[in-house]
Amino acid sequence: MKKILFIILSLAMFTACERKIDTFQVGQGSANFTTYIAVGNSMMAGYADGALYNSGQKNSIPNLLAGQFQLAGSGTFVQPVVTSNYGVGYPGAKPKLVLGYPVDCKGVVSLGPVYSDGALEPVAPVGYKVNNLAIPGAKSFHMFVPGYAQYNPFYARFASSATNMVVQEIAPLNPTFFTMWLGDNDVLGYALAGGVGDSITSPALFQQAMGGMLTALVANGAKGVIANIPDVTAIPFFTTIPYNGLILTKSQADSVNMAMSLYHLPFVYQKGPNPFLVGDPGAPNPFRIRQMQPGELVLLSVPQDSLKCRGMGIINPGTFFPYPIPSQYVLTADEVAKIQTATATYNQIIAGLATHFNVGLVDMNAKLKELQNGIVWDGIKMNTTFVTGGVFSLDGVHLNPRGCAVAANYFIDAVNSKYGSTIPKVNITNYPGVIFP
Amino acid sequence: MRRFTTLLLFLCLAATTSFGGGYQVGLHGMRNIGMGLIGTSQSYDASSLFYNPGGAAFVNEKWSFSGGISFIMARGTFQGKDVSYQATLKHEINLPFYFYAAFKPTKNLSIGIAVNTPYGNRLTWKDDTGTDWQGRYLIKDISFKAITYQPTISYKFKDIIGIGVGFVYATGNVDMNKAIPLQGANGDGNVNIKGNTSNYGFNAGIMVHPDKGWSLGLDYRSKIEMKVKGADATFTVPQSLSSQFPAANKVDVMLPLPANLDFGVSYEFGKDKQWMIGINLCYVFWSTYDSLVFDFQTKTTAVGRTAAPTLYTDQMIERIGAQYKINKTITIRAGAYYDPSPVTSDYMNPQTPSLTETGLTCGLSIYPLKGFSIDAAFLYLMGAKRSATYSPDNFAGTYRTGFSIPGIGLSYSF
Numbered sequence: 001m002k003k004i005l006f007i008i009l010s011l012a013m014f015t016a017c018e019r020k021i022d023t024f025q026v027g028q029g030s031a032n033f034t035t036y037i038a039v040g041n042s043m044m045a046g047y048a049d050g051a052l053y054n055s056g057q058k059n060s061i062p063n064l065l066a067g068q069f070q071l072a073g074s075g076t077f078v079q080p081v082v083t084s085n086y087g088v089g090y091p092g093a094k095p096k097l098v099l100g101y102p103v104d105c106k107g108v109v110s111l112g113p114v115y116s117d118g119a120l121e122p123v124a125p126v127g128y129k130v131n132n133l134a135i136p137g138a139k140s141f142h143m144f145v146p147g148y149a150q151y152n153p154f155y156a157r158f159a160s161s162a163t164n165m166v167v168q169e170i171a172p173l174n175p176t177f178f179t180m181w182l183g184d185n186d187v188l189g190y191a192l193a194g195g196v197g198d199s200i201t202s203p204a205l206f207q208q209a210m211g212g213m214l215t216a217l218v219a220n221g222a223k224g225v226i227a228n229i230p231d232v233t234a235i236p237f238f239t240t241i242p243y244n245g246l247i248l249t250k251s252q253a254d255s256v257n258m259a260m261s262l263y264h265l266p267f268v269y270q271k272g273p274n275p276f277l278v279g280d281p282g283a284p285n286p287f288r289i290r291q292m293q294p295g296e297l298v299l300l301s302v303p304q305d306s307l308k309c310r311g312m313g314i315i316n317p318g319t320f321f322p323y324p325i326p327s328q329y330v331l332t333a334d335e336v337a338k339i340q341t342a343t344a345t346y347n348q349i350i351a352g353l354a355t356h357f358n359v360g361l362v363d364m365n366a367k368l369k370e371l372q373n374g375i376v377w378d379g380i381k382m383n384t385t386f387v388t389g390g391v392f393s394l395d396g397v398h399l400n401p402r403g404c405a406v407a408a409n410y411f412i413d414a415v416n417s418k419y420g421s422t423i424p425k426v427n428i429t430n431y432p433g434v435i436f437p
Numbered sequence: 438m439r440r441f442t443t444l445l446l447f448l449c450l451a452a453t454t455s456f457g458g459g460y461q462v463g464l465h466g467m468r469n470i471g472m473g474l475i476g477t478s479q480s481y482d483a484s485s486l487f488y489n490p491g492g493a494a495f496v497n498e499k500w501s502f503s504g505g506i507s508f509i510m511a512r513g514t515f516q517g518k519d520v521s522y523q524a525t526l527k528h529e530i531n532l533p534f535y536f537y538a539a540f541k542p543t544k545n546l547s548i549g550i551a552v553n554t555p556y557g558n559r560l561t562w563k564d565d566t567g568t569d570w571q572g573r574y575l576i577k578d579i580s581f582k583a584i585t586y587q588p589t590i591s592y593k594f595k596d597i598i599g600i601g602v603g604f605v606y607a608t609g610n611v612d613m614n615k616a617i618p619l620q621g622a623n624g625d626g627n628v629n630i631k632g633n634t635s636n637y638g639f640n641a642g643i644m645v646h647p648d649k650g651w652s653l654g655l656d657y658r659s660k661i662e663m664k665v666k667g668a669d670a671t672f673t674v675p676q677s678l679s680s681q682f683p684a685a686n687k688v689d690v691m692l693p694l695p696a697n698l699d700f701g702v703s704y705e706f707g708k709d710k711q712w713m714i715g716i717n718l719c720y721v722f723w724s725t726y727d728s729l730v731f732d733f734q735t736k737t738t739a740v741g742r743t744a745a746p747t748l749y750t751d752q753m754i755e756r757i758g759a760q761y762k763i764n765k766t767i768t769i770r771a772g773a774y775y776d777p778s779p780v781t782s783d784y785m786n787p788q789t790p791s792l793t794e795t796g797l798t799c800g801l802s803i804y805p806l807k808g809f810s811i812d813a814a815f816l817y818l819m820g821a822k823r824s825a826t827y828s829p830d831n832f833a834g835t836y837r838t839g840f841s842i843p844g845i846g847l848s849y850s851f
Contacts, residue, residue: 019512019839021822024521071521099677111677379574379830380618390618424521429571432620436675 026071029421031223032176033074037131038062039143039170039213040181043407044134045154046079048393048400049113051087051096052136052154056393059401059431062132062179064408068423069177079132080158082121089120090153097394099387099437105309111437113387113394123153130158133169139185139201140209143167170216178217178224179411181364183210183350187342188232192397194299194328195335200342207349214357225360225414228350230368231343233336236386237300237396243292246274246313259315263322267291276313277324278332289324295333300386300396302329360418362410377406377428390433401431459723459749459779459791460558460581461695464507464533467812467846471800472758473772474816475717477701478654480599480644482848483537486551486589489642489656489699490601493539493547493591498808498850501549504536505812505846511560511838513790517571518824518833524570526790526838527561527578535846545594551587551603555658556694558582558789569625573616575830576788577627583609583663583694587640598645605638607694609663613788617682621675630688630731632668636661638694650705652715660696660725665689670733672740681739689732695749696722709762717756723749723779746829747786749779758798770800770814778823785825790836792820808850816842 046060066077100114466484476488513526539549591601617626642656703715758772
């Protein structure tokens with residue numbers, strides 16, 4: 001009897017130590033990840049905080065994807081490595097933004113983005129072939145510009161020859177799998193310029209360029225996924241400063257109302273938030289100005305000191321003239337509509353191309369809308385709010401490492417769904433959001 | 438003997454079952470642990486003060502003492518959903534204990550005190566890299582323990598009906614850490630919550646011996662709300678966020694200890710009542726635990742009052758146990774139980790990774806002297822593998838746990 005008891009007890013003791021769960025089973029499905037390449041713009045290059053720098057590049061969406069694909073037999077993924085942790089020193093370049101304590105024109109110290117203090121890396125060819133062909137600033141049709149390296153320092157860093165078109169980089173790499181997230185700049189460039197000094201690529205040119213890229217990518221039978229274009233008006237660069245961010249006291253409002261009546265302008269101001277003034281060539285007054293409307297956007301690039309201390313958006317305290325926000329810092333309702341229409345058209349084109357070329361599709365536009373309402377992963381709550389939203393970097397346009405991890409997982413979902421593969425997702429908790437001082 | 442072996446094997450096979458789903462601990466007497474944790478219809482020693490105060494008056498001896506300690510060795514694994522990632526529950530020894538003393542001033546009256554640890558939870562998660570684990574924004578580690586002190590009075594009418602009631606004074610303490618997803622130069626932020634509290638409840642029971650060998654018991658232990666007022670909340674965050682997370686904040690937390698309604702029936706038979714077999718049905722009123730509320734005293738835009746839904750559901754624990762007196766010196770026991778998880782699949786928080794559990798128990802008492810016994814028991818508890826999510830935090834994965842719980846105690850009655 002004691003023997004039986006002893007045996008049962010020993011058995012129980014032994015088995016108690018084995019509470020294992022099978023580990024994740026990786027499978028490539030019908031895809032072949034042997035040689036993976038990435039095509040795109042700054043979003044895929046790892047550009048963040050207003051610069052392309054070392055750690056941002058390590059956390060680029062394609063580099064995170066490559067890490068996962070390697071579990072399914074993918075080879076080494078080479079990026080055109082930036083050694084500097086501050087950025088690349090092309091003419092006019094600034095080092096990356098970090099959170100610091102800027103002092104504004106009123107002497108108020110607050111937490112906000114400031115340029116870091118560090119040496120930029122001179123633009124020089126890296127001298128090796130790369131798998132990440134993403135180029136900050138590139139539009140769809142730039143892929144077909146001969147000698148594009150002369151115009152874009154980021155391409156110059158890894159261009160095979162000075163006269164190459166970017167599309168020509170693909171064939172020599174002989175890819176078996178690709179991801180492409182291209183075309184944002186075809187509308188984002190216009191948006192970042194406040195609708196001034198840049199233009200939205202025509203749908204015909206967009207279709208030709210995107211189709212041309214896919215033709216080159218699948219030429220050798222490679223499989224892949226492409227992402228569509230998010231509605232850029234939802235990103236923090238455009239949503240952080242409200243159209244009615246002009247905060248007045250009662251006495252300030254009274255003075256402004258008096259001034260406006262002197263100029264026979266029909267604008268009425270109250271204590272609290274008021275709309276900024278913007279220029280409008282069609283406005284029925286000699287100043288050709290009007291108040292901003294709900295849905296119109298002020299860009300994060302607007303000079304904050306001018307807004308706070310120099311009367312921008314209301315009245316210049318020196319001249320007492322109305323002082324509208326210059327149009328390069330504003331997206332009017334018309335401009336927003338143009339951006340959204342173009343985005344919708346582009347996304348129809350991309351969906352059609354995905355079907356035509358039989359590749360997977362990542363609906364980034366839908367994902368950004370989800371993010372606007374807030375998402376949560378592993379206890380991390382995220383949204384599109386600047387800094388505290390935890391996804392966008394300090395330039396308000398590009399993703400921080402955590403945002404890249406979230407986006408990489410959207411790519412993985414599309415890959416697994418299209419090719420029946422089981423690629424594990426990136427563990428989002430391993431990637432930080434904005435770093436606070 | 439052969440019958441016993443058969444029974445034991447039967448129990449072992451049938452026992453694909455349970456322990457302390459949620460944060461309830463059932464380890465309150467080595468003899469009971471040996472018999473699948475049954476006890477509502479037994480009156481062998483002072484442990485009746487806890488299991489059923491109505492049974493205490495049926496203990497024959499004038500004085501009865503019983504005490505013991507269990508060694509909970511937990512094993513657990515977590516596999517994140519869709520990620521190639523596993524974490525383990527760090528091996529921590531948890532030591533629930535009990536002590537009971539009963540005295541009979543008259544033949545029918547018993548007074549006594551029960552001290553034990555009916556609720557608790559202690560765990561630390563870590564992953565293979567040794568760094569903070571994937572679920573750290575939900576919980577890194579928690580230690581929660583409640584100790585109850587229960588003065589009790591029990592009276593029996595003839596030798597048929599016993600009733601008893603105990604006043605329960607509970608003390609509890611909690612110490613937990615979770616990470617905050619805001620990074621500075623040194624990584625994540627962290628919050629530590631540490632505090633203690635006390636409150637009151639009661640334990641009332643009735644035991645009936647309707648016929649020779651038969652015993653029925655019914656026991657109700659009331660809910661006790663453990664309100665921790667002004668626990669210390671210590672935030673560690675980057676300097677620039679310190680105004681949002683006041684360093685020395687206080688927080689109010691409330692954790693209910695759920696009520697239990699236990700019914701048991703048992704039958705003694707054979708020569709000198711050599712055999713006993715019994716069953717217990719324990720209804721746990723878990724649904725009282727619908728959210729875990731943290732109410733910070735100094736409120737900012739970042740910290741305030743949060744209510745994390747838990748949505749526990751009431752559960753019935755089924756237990757069966759048997760004992761066999763081999764001779765005057767040795768008594769052996771076996772049992773099994775099934776403890777369904779009170780947690781639904783959308784609200785599985787790694788803070789209390791509650792799985793439907795199957796427990797298998799064995800026990801032994803050795804009487805070197807009349808009235809004095811050394812009691813040992815072993816409980817092996819398997820948590821069924823379960824894939825679940827804590828939806829408010831979108832934290833999903835597969836959990837599997839196991840516990841080996843040896844224990845030892847002493848009883849002396851005279």
